[in-house]
Amino acid sequence: MRYWAAAKAAAGTAEEPYSAATLAEALDAARAAHAANPEFARVLMRCSFLVDGDPVGTRDHARVPLAEGGTVEVLPPFAGG
DSSP states (O other): OEEOHHHHHHHTSSBOOOOOSBHHHHHHHHHHHTTTOHHHHHHHHHOEEEETTEEOTTSOGGGOBOOTTOOEEEEOOOTTO
């Protein structure tokens, strides 16, 4: 997972590995890994996600498959674009 802006600040890192079959599983694992920082979960609620460069949009995260070696971009809203 690659974190940007407020997500990066809340995670305390720019990226970290994940092991999950779906986006929902990856996000659950990330929330668990950062459970000591409730701000992380709050930031995730406002984020958009790209999976291997494709926007997730409003799709159910449990139905978004992740490929082995793929990338999830975690994008909080940011001004100007």
